[in-house]
Amino acid sequence: MEFDVVVVGAGPAGSVAAWAAAEAGCDVLVLERKAEVGVPKQCAEGISAHGLEHAGIEPQDEWIATEISRALIYAPNGKEFEVPGDGYVLERRVFDKWLVVRAVEAGAEVKLLARARRALVDDGRVVGVEYEGVDGVHEVRARVTIAADGIESRIGRTAGLVPPLKPTEICTCAQYEMIGVDVEEDATHFFVDAEFFPGGYFWIFPKGEGRANVGVGIRGSESEPGDALKVLNRALEDHELISEAVAEAVPVEVNVGGVPVCGPVGRTYGDGILVVGDAARQVNPVTGGGLHTSLVCGRIAGEVAAEAIEEDDTSATFLKQYQDQWKEEFGDTFGCAREVAEILPELNLEEVVEFLSSVENLEELLRTSGILEDIWWG
Numbered sequence: 001m002e003f004d005v006v007v008v009g010a011g012p013a014g015s016v017a018a019w020a021a022a023e024a025g026c027d028v029l030v031l032e033r034k035a036e037v038g039v040p041k042q043c044a045e046g047i048s049a050h051g052l053e054h055a056g057i058e059p060q061d062e063w064i065a066t067e068i069s070r071a072l073i074y075a076p077n078g079k080e081f082e083v084p085g086d087g088y089v090l091e092r093r094v095f096d097k098w099l100v101v102r103a104v105e106a107g108a109e110v111k112l113l114a115r116a117r118r119a120l121v122d123d124g125r126v127v128g129v130e131y132e133g134v135d136g137v138h139e140v141r142a143r144v145t146i147a148a149d150g151i152e153s154r155i156g157r158t159a160g161l162v163p164p165l166k167p168t169e170i171c172t173c174a175q176y177e178m179i180g181v182d183v184e185e186d187a188t189h190f191f192v193d194a195e196f197f198p199g200g201y202f203w204i205f206p207k208g209e210g211r212a213n214v215g216v217g218i219r220g221s222e223s224e225p226g227d228a229l230k231v232l233n234r235a236l237e238d239h240e241l242i243s244e245a246v247a248e249a250v251p252v253e254v255n256v257g258g259v260p261v262c263g264p265v266g267r268t269y270g271d272g273i274l275v276v277g278d279a280a281r282q283v284n285p286v287t288g289g290g291l292h293t294s295l296v297c298g299r300i301a302g303e304v305a306a307e308a309i310e311e312d313d314t315s316a317t318f319l320k321q322y323q324d325q326w327k328e329e330f331g332d333t334f335g336c337a338r339e340v341a342e343i344l345p346e347l348n349l350e351e352v353v354e355f356l357s358s359v360e361n362l363e364e365l366l367r368t369s370g371i372l373e374d375i376w377w378g
C-alpha cells in the first residue's frame with residue numbers, strides 16, 4: 001500500500017491533520033487502533049471558545065454538552081477565585097467522530113483496529129509504518145508519516161523523535177462521569193490542595209442537567225500506579241467542598257489516562273515525518289489541556305505535509321516549517337506555562353487566592369489582558 005500521507009491515530013490531532021491534508025488533495029490513510037473513534041474518552045472535555053475559533057472549527061450543537069463562562073478555582077481553605085473566560089464542555093465521543101468524518105468527507109481512508117507497531121526507517125528517513133490489522137501485519141508506505149498516536153507515541157519513539165516520559169513529566173488521571181452533581185453549571189471548577197492532590201488538581205466540569213466529569217490528575221513522581229483512582233475516591237468522601245457537590249451523585253463511566261506535562265519535544269519533524277498533539281507533548285503544562293493545541297497543530301501538520309508533497313520535498317529541512325508555524329501560533333504559551341507549573345508547588349495557594357480575590361477590577365483586568373486565558377486555557 002502506498003499513500004501520500006499516513007496518519008497514525010484518529011484523535012483530534014490526527015483527524016484534523018488528515019482532514020487538512022485530504023482537503024489539499026493528498027491521498028491519506030488514517031490508522032486507528034481502537035474499534036470506535038472517540039471511545040472510551042480519556043478527557044474532561046473542556047475547551048475554550050478561543051481554542052475552537054483558533055482551530056477554525058465552528059461550534060456544533062451535536063458535540064457541545066454545555067457552555068461555560070468562567071472557571072472557579074478553590075484554595076485549600078475554601079476561598080475561591082474566578083477566572084472569566086468563555087468555553088465549552090464537549091462530548092468527545094461525538095466530537096472525535098465528527099472530526100474523522102470531516103477527514104473522510106475530504107477523501108481520507110480510515111482503518112480501525114489497526115495498531116501501528118513501528119516507523120519504517122530507510123537510510124535515516126521515515127517511509128511509512130508497520131501495523132497490525134485484523135488480518136495480520138502489513139506495511140504502509142507514505143511520503144509523509146504523521147505521528148498523532150497520543151501519549152505513548154510508538155511511532156514518534158521508533159522514529160527517534162520522542163523520548164520516554166519520566167515520572168515527573170506525567171500527570172496520572174482518574175475521572176468519573178457522574179449524574180446528580182450539584183455545582184454551578186456555567187463554570188468549570190478546579191480544586192487545588194497539595195495534600196489531597198500532590199502536584200496536580202481536582203476538577204468538576206459540568207455537562208448539563210447534573211451530569212459532570214469529576215476527576216483528578218496527580219504527578220507521576222508523587223504517586224504509584226492506581227493511586228489516582230484512590231485519590232479520586234478519597235476526595236469524593238472526605239474533601240469538604242467536593243463531597244458536598246457529589247453527595248447525591250452516581251458514576252456512570254470511569255476514565256483513566258495520563259497527560260504529558262513536560263512541554264513539547266525539541267524536534268517535532270524529521271525526514272518524512274511530523275509528530276503532533278500529545279505525541280509531541282503539545283500540552284499546556286499548567287492545566288494539562290491539549291485539545292486546543294492538538295487541533296491547531298494538527299491542522300498545520302496536515303497543511304505542511306500537503307505542501308511538501310506538492311513541492312516534492314519531504315525532507316526535514318522542508319518539514320521544519322511545521323515546527324516554525326506552530327511555535328509562531330503559540331508564542332511563548334508553553335514556556336510561560338512551564339514556568340508557572342514549576343513555581344506552583346512552591347506557592348502558598350491560600351495566600352495567592354486571597355491576594356487575587358482582593359484585587360479591584362480583577363475580572364476586567366483579566367478579560368482585557370488575556371494573560372490568564374493564555375496560561376489556563378493554552
Ligand SMILES: Cc1cc2nc3c(=O)[nH]c(=O)nc-3n(C[C@H](O)[C@H](O)[C@H](O)COP(=O)(O)OP(=O)(O)OC[C@H]3O[C@@H](n4cnc5c(N)ncnc54)[C@H](O)[C@@H]3O)c2cc1C
Nearest residue numbers: 009011012013033043044045046116150257277278290291
Ligand atoms: C483524564 C484526562 C482529562 C483531560 N481533560 C482535558 C480537558 O478537559 N481539556 C483539554 O484540552 N485536554 C484534556 N486532556 C488532554 C487531551 O485529552 C489530549 O491532549 C488530547 O486528546 C490530545 O489529542 P491527540 O489527538 O494528540 O491524542 P489522543 O486523543 O490521545 O488520540 C490519539 C489516538 O491515537 C490512537 N493510537 C495510539 N497509539 C496507536 C497506534 N500504535 N496505532 C494506531 N492508533 C493509535 C489512540 O487510540 C487515539 O485514538 C485530558 C487528558 C486526560 C487523560
